[in-house]
Amino acid sequence: MSEIADRALEGCQVSGARVIRWLEDGEPRGAEAFRALYPHTGRAHLIGITGPPGAGKSTLVDALITVLRSRDLSVAVVAIDPTSPFSGGAILGDRIRMQRHATDPGVFIRSMATRGQLGGLSRATFEATGVLDAMGYDVVIVETVGVGQDEIEVVDLAHTTVVVSVPGLGDDVQALKAGILEVGDLFVINKADRPGADDTEKHLLAMLHGRAPAADGWEPTLHRTVATSGEGIDLLAESCAAHRSHLEETGALDAKAARRAEHFxxxxxxxxxxxxxxxxxxxxxxxxxxxxxxxxxxxxxxxxxxxxxxxxxxxxxxxxx
Ligand SMILES: Nc1nc2c(ncn2[C@@H]2O[C@H](COP(=O)(O)OP(=O)(O)OP(=O)(O)O)[C@@H](O)[C@H]2O)c(=O)[nH]1
Ligand SMILES: [Mg+2]
Incomplete structure (x- = not known):
């Protein structure tokens, strides 16, 4: 087995980051390391978080990390920046927003620019989350801006999909693509400290009402959060864990994992x-x-x-x- 894969398996972040970079660049040694890591995947809880630009997703992830760490769970994050042509803007913003966790060895944050990615966004994400899963992180979070079909596909491939919206803009809920509403397991109205949260909740509930029931019987949950203060994040974390348990109990987790592997x-x-x-x-x-x-x-x-x-x-x- 490659030495670097060995070290990644022991949780070495430098080695894990290197394997992810090799895979992103399509280097053969990336595939070689992945071969060694793959049998060790399948343990982490994969959570996809999506929503419109600026909804507070990164702030929410940061708050979620704090809660998960307090429960002694290790967390890895893949923040995907779909638009920035260079790894500028949003990526730097994500790093800064999650900076307070940077020195915590139980937290690993990777930003990914996906422009020109060979084989598309879901392949790059599958590989990165696979590496992080094998490294032993209990929870692996993928943050994407919910703008396109590719991003929807990525979060849909997670175990638990969290859709974030915000109050204020009357059309905001409509701005959430129908496809995103279909794949959400948990719905969050973030920035609940702002006026209009009641209206947004009403809109969301109405749209969810018209949704076909999930095959596994999960009823989507609705949460209000203030990511900047941490309000509502405890319940959100609990609901994520409850969804994971639900998937396990109904056998849907295995089905999802199979779909994910086949897709990749x-x-x-x-x-x-x-x-x-x-x-x-x-x-x-x-x-x-x-x-x-x-x-x-x-x-x-x-x-x-x-x-x-x-x-x-x-x-x-x-x-x-
Ligand atoms: N008032 C208020 N502001 C918030 C809340 N959550 C996040 N923000 C602010 O909203 C802005 C955007 O937050 P981000 O976390 O970067 O949002 P994002 O969805 O990750 O943004 P992109 O990744 O660029 O799409 C920041 O200035 C945050 O401080 C909240 O609950 N209430
Ligand atoms: Mg962000």
Missing amino acids: FLELLRSLAAQRILEDAAEDESFSYLIASVRARELDPYSAARRLVGAFELRIAKDEN
Whole structure:
């Protein structure tokens, strides 16, 4: 087993961070370390937290860390910044907001910029959370801004999904995408110290009422929090733990884990297969001819893609003979 994986398994944060970086960069030694770590995953409680920009998600995570630490649980956080082209703005903000936990060895915070990520957001997140899980963290939190399908997918792949909204903006609840409402297990109205929390709660309840009941029978819970003061965070942490127990008791946890593993496998397969075919095609001058034909509308993209895959299959068959 690779030495670095060994150290990550012992909880070494420097080693864990290095493996995550290798995986992000698509380095083969990242995959090698992951192979050693993977059998040790499956223990952590994975919590996804999402909501509109500025809803107080990072502040909420920071407060949640405090509560979880007081219960002697170790916590890792993956904060995903979907928009910033460089690892600037929001990432720096997250680091500062969670700074007071920086020296606590039971807390590990990673920020991830996902632009240009090979294989997409969910693959990068799966890998990072897998490493953190294997490192032995009791709780692994993923924070994403709830803006796109990718982000919804990421939180949906967690065990427990927390959807954060805020009072004030009348349309805020509507601004939460329908898809996000569907995947939420716990709903939080943060900044409950601001006016309008009652209205937001009414809106949310109405929307949740119209939702199809969860297959595992979980009734979504609604929480009011003031992340900046820690108000309501204890109950939120309790509800997260209750949801995890519910998943365990109903067998839904195993089903979720299976779905997660399959999702990652298929995504990886898609990206590796595409990569392989493209590498193969790059050595062939007919590739640029195909692109030119599509551009000139002499050939449609479907036929071009099929031809490319067909040519790849032919070459494979030839190599085998
Ligand atoms: N009044 C009030 N302000 C809050 C509360 N929670 C967070 N804030 C403030 O809201 C601002 C945004 O907080 P963040 O935690 O960065 O929000 P975020 O959702 O992580 O933001 P992004 O990651 O950029 O989308 C900060 O100035 C916080 O201090 C709250 O409960 N009440
Ligand atoms: Mg944030």
